[in-house]
Amino acid sequence: MSRRFAKLPINCVLLPIWTLCLKLLPASWASAWGFDIQCWSWGLKQGHSLLMPRMDRVAAQGRYYNKMEQPKKFHWFDLRRWSFAARLTLVMSLLILATLVGTLFITIGIVQTRLTNQIGESFQAQSENFSGLVGVFFREKVTQLQVLMGSDIIRDALVDRNSGYAGSEAQIQTQIQALNESWQLAAEDEPLVVRTLSTDETVNPVGHILADFLLKFPEYNEVFVTDRYGATVAATGRLSDYYHADEAWWRAAWNDGQGAVYISEPQFDESAGVDALLLALPIYDHEGEVVGVLRTTLDVDNLFAVISNLEIGQTGHAVLFNSAGEILYDSSAEAGKEGSAELPAELRQTFVSPTPGFTIAEDTDGDTSIFGYSPVHSFEEEKFEESASEAEHDQAGAVQDSAVNQVAAAVNNLGWATVVRQETYEAFSSVDQVVQASVIVGVVAMILAGLIALFLAQTLTRPLVRLGAAAERIGQGMLDTPLPPAGDDEIGRLSHSFRSMVSELRSLFDSLEQRVASRTRRLEIIAHLSEHLNAILNLDELLAEVVNQVRDSFGYYHAHIYLLDHQGEKLVVAEGTGPAGAEMKAKGHAIRLDAPTSLVARAARTGEIIRVDNVREAKDWLPNPLLPNTYSEMAVPIILEGQVVGVLDVQQDRVAGLDEGDENLLRSLANQVAVEIRNARQFAEVQANLREAREIQQRYIESAWDRSKVTRKNVGRVRFSLGESTTLDEGIIAEAQHQAWRYKKPALVALGDQQDHHTLVAPILLRNVVIGDLQLHEIDPGREWTESEIALISAVIDQVAQAAETLRLLDETQERASREQLVSQISNKMRRAPDLDSLLKVAVTELARVLNPARTFVHMDLKERQEPDEMKYEISGGNGSEQPLESEVVTG
Template identity: 30%
Template structure:
């Protein structure tokens, strides 16, 4: 036999399994998250802090480089201004300038001197590409570059401002020279302080380029360069094909530096579009922006390396976490999965599977428990199969018993049937049934199987209430089971049933009313168990109902019989004219018809107010049958049920006479156990009392009283009728006798004869032998005469 899992349940479980993450995945995710989250959090936070710090450091480095270069530029500007100033300090400059301006004879010499002076200075310092002097109209009167002489810069700032003060121009483009120039200029004043011209120097921008090209601390991709306020490139770039004078650099960095004329650092795309860390400075004296840039990739290399290491460590930790999580999960889930497979096998009915116990931990314990469970389940199912078979048989038996019981109306037959049926169906060793006796004192065996049963039945085997299994079951109205009789000291052995090893006694009861006990015995230890009780109890209940039915049927039959008896008695009473005979017949029939111990009738003598015994009905064969003695009982007598019934005109029942104080024992009727006295009444007149007695206690019910009252009433009516008839007959006879005597007397002719006849006839009529008839008064007859009839 296989037990299939319930499909519905199975579906629900598998649906749930599909709807949620498997244990494996949950464990895996949990382990990985537990390991990964702190690693990620720590890694990311430290990485960010690290990167930010290194980025800031890179920016600071750029800013300090830019600042250093700006300082260099400032120094350079100062140096050039100082240099120009030094020329002005020299007295020869003014003299020579004056000579040139005045175009004096020494003008040429002056030019040569000044050119030499300027060239010598430039050779040493390298500050200026060209030094020149302009007159008050802006015309170049002398230049270290002779091709420049004659040019007029009247509209140029360096000239106009130079007339007033020491000036530095921003980088301006010189078309003729095809280059940007920064021009330093100062007024040349004569001794009286009047401006006679302007000395100007075109700065050597190679120096600026040099300052910018210096790349200490800028790595492979770092650079610094200058951009004019028009975004034009003013110094060389490291990358691309930039050309000073043509290339413009418009980046976020240059825009901020030029528009805001500010100093700052930020991340932006440089002129090549490469992400770069830039630091910019505005150089106000030259109106240009100094840019220091470092490719982000390189500048943040250390930051990136740190991030990469952090990331690598994170990944490594993550991988280790995943591997460990995977292994741990597998070590947990695989055995569980195996157990699940086993469980699923079990659900499909395969109980032959066994889990492998490989470990000593909880999983191992679970596997062991699983195996135990499977084994137990296997055993359970095997015994269950047996039990189901037993149960089925029990139910069939119960059903059969029930079916049979419904057809049996005889208690004895029923008992015999049941015990045999139960014994055979269940293969019991012995089955028997006990019923309470009438006094509910003992449980009398009503039937049992086999020879032992017959013998016990023949022996009127009985068990006292409360004794042994049977007695206890009856008393407690509970099934009593002794699975192993040898181990139960209270168990009473029966020599007729020597092989009994287990026994169960089941009360046969309806509600609280116990009628008897169904007792079953088995010849093996534990042959009877709790399971047997259920089916036996069911059978026992059916027995109880059947017995009850039978009893009800018997009662109905009894009542019918009793009523028939009443009718018979009534008929007899009505047909028997002689009162004594009639009463005798009534008590006789009553005793016989109702199966009583005794029945008698007392008639009531109104004159003496006594109840006189009129007829007695003894048990068949009793020596006293046909006699009734002369007992009289005063109607007033207390200690008499008969008198009480007469007095009260009510039926009196004493179902246990010995315990009734108002009961008067009769020495002849020794076996009387219960007594019923009913008054015989016609109208208001008490005619007597019908008294019936039983040798059983509790023999009379109210119904019995009712029946006997009916009977008494019928008998009373018959008695009344009989008495009336008897009186009427006497009266008629008397009339006839009187008439006859009268006739006879009339027929006489003499007084004597008349008296003689009168005496004879009256004596005869009255049944008196000596009869005296006398005439009085004598006057009537003359003399008194008396006739005696003897």
């Protein structure tokens, strides 16, 4: 039933109550408040639009009644003349309503306030826990590095390096600066570079320990150690500088010889080439003096992984801010969702305050969220992670009592803040549920109170109740329900008004049912047609099904579909119904897009539906002799992704045979057809690409599977037979091979002139390409082969094909690797040549050694004259002009 009719029971119940209250009010109240009998007519008209025509007449009756002379003995000021049921119902209803509403508002306010504070404190606690996790992360990493620095080998190496310098502080700095310049220009095989980067325990024991540390903890990108002057002692990779005492991280970790833990902001590390955190720690000797600095590069993704693991519902996520209020990491933005980049600057400054808390605020898009924030901290009373065992602490004797304080100071100095954010509609869903439950309870309580009041007053309001019951049944669609007899009082006149209203509703409802039934049938046809079209992927079949179903289902005279050609200049008939459609399709009937007299062309140009009720009177109608009975026409553009790809044209054999219902119907169908056309074209394209890929793959296998690469012993054929087998004639083998390639599956064949010579042949297939065959000769012709035996043979030859392909690929890989290795060896020798003559000699010698030719020549044009003893040159002189120089080395 329509939603408009669903409102009738409410209006039918409220109308009598409204009328009764107006009649029971004193005249002075009605005059003071502007009440009039017209009010209930106005309320009924506002209650439902279906009653508007009737309300005009009801209002006129109300105005007439208002002008009637009232009996003098009826005094409105005498409250004793009020209906007891009205007074009782009114007093109880107002009292209960006021009590429940007041209680409900107070309760909801208190509950909302408390739950909001509890949720905010929960978010604050989560942000504090999250901050603690970040602090624990840094303490864990520093602990790992401190255990590494506790190695006696590292401390002793630093002590030896520091004591090995001679001269004053300035002289030592000058020496290190010279080494730094040499380091920046040195090649990889320079002794300084080799000694510093070596991981050989005998060459650089510190480098060996650092390399072993990276193997155990892959989250670190690099680790290196400097002495007390900033010079590099050992490193796990080539550094951009050898001297580091001029860098901020080194000075912070050195701390004027006192030592301190340094943690950087996320930045691009030049040495490691990644976005990372720089961690620098002082290295102490046994007396507690700083003898060097260890620095490592920690991939920032390891820190962000701690943040990304925090999930709060559907919209909740965590954000990490630096001390300037800039976002360091936003887990929601990394997941492809809307992040926190658009938060106001004032709100961000609130997050980085030293005091944790929570707030509810809006971003620049107007979305409201709850934020719990807390500074990243590391309390000094917290202990190191249990992962550092007691034995490791004993080994790391340089771990001082102040290590925890140094870590805490480094983390706290970062000034970072963690924020836990969630949309308010999700965060306060529990509050909403409580409010909704309270409202429901209050509404239920008011309904129960109203029912009680009605029950108490039912004896006095029985006529009104009967009229209300009748009105309720009418609202449910039972328009034949009898109404109570109409009297001379207000209820009687109301009953008379209802009779008039029901009569009009009955006629309106009948016509509406017919329209709804017709529209429902069309929607069912569209749904069935769409479901049927989804299964058709051939474009021609799809278009034929569309036009035939449209014509047959909706009774149109004719229907056809035009598609835009590739040049976008013509609309070509792709499919049509009946003989006319077949003939137009066969002749390639087309209409130019710029045709002035064509409804189809106009629809394609404008992208709008063109409907003409009488085409005989339209100036831009193009008549078709194949369709002489066309009187009305509708052209519906088929639009795909904003572009017109075709036109669905339907015609009717009567004037005004197409209406707005057909327009809405065909618009929906055209949209569905557009999608199906795209699907069909994409399916055809995918099928064509698939066929092309298969052909390319087959050609690749045929060209790549060179059996001579699998074995060099029997070029052209690889064959193996049992040692005790008799020798077979090559012709028999060739004939069996031919039969195997012919059948493409295991088969029993007779070979040669002897029909008793049976052979089981089976091709060896690799992706449908025959690369060999299997032959079982002198088989008993009466033997019955079981399915399991055939399956065994098929499985064996499949494994042979796969293994052969593996061997071929392995052989190609080894050959390519050998070639690359040979080229690398020759290149290395050529790079070590001190001059051009040596370079040419190395090139000629190596090529001659590898290729073994009779003679080898190298010709080059030189700008300068060089005459080594072992080379021969031909140089023309006298006039100072330079001629091409020829260097010759003869080998073999």
